[in-house]
Amino acid sequence: MLKVQEIRELIKLIDDSSISDFTYEEDGTKVTMKKDSANGSVPVVQQTSTPVESQPVASEPKVESTPAPQKVEKEEEPKKEEQSTVDFDYEIVSPMVGTFYNSPSPEDDPYVQEGSSVGKDSIVCIVEAMKLFNEIEAEVQGEIVEILVQNGELVEYGQPLFRVKKK
Template sequence: MFTKQELQDIIDLIGRSPVQKFKYSDGTAKLLIVKDNASISPKADRRSTKAASEPMAEHAEAAGAKPSESDGEHPAVPEKNTEADTPKLIEIISPTVGTFYASAEQGAAPYVQVGDKVTPEKVVCVLEAMKLFTEVSAKVSGEIVEIAAENGQFVEYGQPLFIVKPE
């Protein structure tokens, strides 16, 4: 059975993630969390849905995209506004909440480092949430110019992980 704090942590994590339905059973207890799509609507009452709706809406607006433009598995990769004389940089953003890991396992070489060339299918990091690991691919060709998250850091949905100079 879950403690009150564990249950609150699960609800908070699901509320901030793109997951719409979460189901868990350990044989003695069952848990089902289903998000109401109205909670991510801009017309929803922000007093009751603030925790669930603001992170997703804020990052979608910052990316210049509507939440429905992202397929959930591959979030929009926004371009940074830069001056005309410098090349445009692209952010690789977190598709979910979780702990950022730069390598497959502790002590292993990181997937990428500053200066590395990446292709759209190149795995750049993994995110771990509730013992589930999600590989994050670059989704762009270019050169890594900055790693915006630290190994072992908790990251939010839509948070920049890497900055890429596109080719």
């Protein structure tokens, strides 16, 4: 829960900015501030608490703001991961941020395809980061049952690239 001094500092910051609406949420507590567009003051400060069980679990506080001239409020819904019906035991993930390549060069065949058998030392793809081409190994023996990214696609650290059924 925010302390009174923290709320006062937020009011001053909002009052000095062009932001008309401000919402801050953390651990089941929500603070909303709306600036009166006629005189620029911050007349409405609302702090509410709800039980933690009813709030979605988030790793970072949610902060939303809208500039004064813009009256449209945007609220992103969390992306829902698609449920896969593929049976797998292991996911090969990207060890870095970069560009995914399924073959050593555009003219060559892909390292692996769905149904390909891989060993622990089998190269399954390349992730290019900062002009360095890093070969990614399977690290498990099994069969590739699903390829989750397209050739040339940007990948994030920890993003699943392949699903493998262990043998």
